[in-house]
Amino acid sequence: MKKTYHIIMTIIGFVGITISTTLLSSCLDENSKDKLLEYKAYNTATNLYINSVGNLYNYIGGNSNSQGIQGTYRGVYDYNTFTTDEAILPTRGGDWYDGGFWQDLYMHKWTSTDKALLDTWNYLYKVIGLCNHSLAEIEYNKNLLNDSEYNEYTAEVKGMRAMFYFYIMDMFGNVPLS
Numbered sequence: 001m002k003k004t005y006h007i008i009m010t011i012i013g014f015v016g017i018t019i020s021t022t023l024l025s026s027c028l029d030e031n032s033k034d035k036l037l038e039y040k041a042y043n044t045a046t047n048l049y050i051n052s053v054g055n056l057y058n059y060i061g062g063n064s065n066s067q068g069i070q071g072t073y074r075g076v077y078d079y080n081t082f083t084t085d086e087a088i089l090p091t092r093g094g095d096w097y098d099g100g101f102w103q104d105l106y107m108h109k110w111t112s113t114d115k116a117l118l119d120t121w122n123y124l125y126k127v128i129g130l131c132n133h134s135l136a137e138i139e140y141n142k143n144l145l146n147d148s149e150y151n152e153y154t155a156e157v158k159g160m161r162a163m164f165y166f167y168i169m170d171m172f173g174n175v176p177l178s
Contacts, residue, residue, distance in 0.1 A: 042078050042141045047148055052134040074168050075120060082106055101158045124168040127145050131161035 041051040081087045082105040089102040096102060104110050110117055134157045141148055168175050 010144075017168055033034050042137055042144075045144050048138065048144055049149075049153060050107050052137045053156050056127070056130060056134060056157065059130070075123070076171065078105065079117070079120060079171055083108060094111070123171065124164050127164045128168070131164070135161075 032169070034053075042048045082089065082102060088106050091097045091103060101116065102116075135154060138145075138150065140152050140158065145153065165169045165175075165177065
């Protein structure tokens, strides 16, 4: 009797699990609100602006850890400020030593193997590449825009790209422009 009861309860359990997973599987379907299909990202003039022009402004401040142009995480600001007499971070004991990073900046001892310098180079060219991609998207979806919008959008992106080219040329000198 006990064995029969156990078998029946096991069968009921399996049937219950099967029915519940079949009926409740729609609960697991995702309708993600944070992702946008590419064709929808550029399907109107407003979406084209938001996703090809407006998103570039996110990179002025950096994409993480407040790095970037005006951030203080070893970005453009640090290289333009701490390599001059404008600012200095004095090291007292172990405070602000950071492996000698700040001293090397102030004393102009950085090298081409400096990871922070390489990260800044990559960051600036990343944004230039994003600007080029935005210009290509605007050109491809030109039919959504009137002449005034097209001129405004392209001028805005070209201005942003010029600003990042300025920073990269200011920091590294003669750099490739394409």
